[in-house]
Amino acid sequence: AASTATGHALVNRKVTKLFDGKPFDGTVMKYTPKSKFYKVVYEDGDREDLTGIELENVIVGGMLSMRGGGRRSGGGGGGGV
Numbered sequence: 001a002a003s004t005a006t007g008h009a010l011v012n013r014k015v016t017k018l019f020d021g022k023p024f025d026g027t028v029m030k031y032t033p034k035s036k037f038y039k040v041v042y043e044d045g046d047r048e049d050l051t052g053i054e055l056e057n058v059i060v061g062g063m064l065s066m067r068g069g070g071r072r073s074g075g076g077g078g079g080g081v
Helices: 052-058
Strands: 014-019 022-032 037-042 047-050
Touching: 014 037, 014 052, 037 052, 047 052
Parallel strands: none
Antiparallel strands: 014 022, 022 037, 037 047
16 A cells, blocks of 8 residues: 655645636645644745645645655756757
8 A cells, every 4th residue: 555645744745726716836834733734835925724635635746655756857967958
């Protein structure tokens, strides 16, 4: 079974959420273990607290553990202008 990242492991992850049909990008800034809420700050300055289930629906790339998954950068080395 695939392990899922939770709690502090999701801090700094990117999210995209639709507001009035328009996508807004944000970042998980903080996790509070006591309340189990994730504080998300959006690029327009809005912020909200989400539960793990709510976060699961908006996190970019899903909630799967990032082990070995952080190497997906596009394109090769420099060159070609």
